[in-house]
Amino acid sequence: MPSYSVESEKKTKIVDISSFFNNDAISYANNLSDGRFNVWWNTFPAEELPPSNTEIEIEGIPFLFPSKEDGEMNNMIVDGQLIEIESAFYDWIYILAAGERRAEDTVYLYYENGEIDQEWIRVSDFWPGDSFFGEPIGIRTQNMHYPHHIQHNHQPTIWLQRIPVPRINSRLSKISFPKNKAIHIFAITLVK
Secondary structure: OOOOOOOOOOOEEEEOOHHHOOEOOEEOOOOOOOOOOOOOOOEEEHHHOOOOOEEEEEOOEEEEEOOOOOOOOOEEEEEOOEEEEEEEOOOEEEEEEEEOOOEEEEEEEEEOOOOEEEEEEEEOEOOOOOOOOOOOEEEEOOOEEOOOOEEOOOOOEEEEEEEEOOOOOOOEEEEEOOEEEEEEEEEEEEEO
16 A cells, blocks of 8 residues: 655544445455445455454545445445534545546535535546546455455555545535445545
């Protein structure tokens, strides 16, 4: 996993999005049919991912990694969710996400004073390869699961992407995601 320096004095706020999870994209090798990231029922291998419900750090940003356990939802397919957050001045919204093919859409940022901004959410394909939008690798596994077999040395990816919060003098209070079933979000952290 690559590592880049991030200013350590920046304050972060992990957002618990587990109540918005609506998809299971992780399976263990002994239960390959648990989960369905995409139409082919691919899943990320649980054995190669961080422990369930633990705080991890990627590129200096802390995230809450979801449950990997059988039958548990562990990512949010964006489908118009409106997420209320601790109202504060933020600079960036960091996400751990994977796309079914590359995907981009509009996110609406709602501020405490009633202002609204539109920003892009762009996520590269989970399929092996380079980032289309320039985001760094968040987590890349060696293998990929299918319902009836393991594809070795396939290397699917969960990307580290960020969305800017442009208003430096307004407190961000809500994030509204689009309806785009190609975008899967595993974790969100806000940087103040």
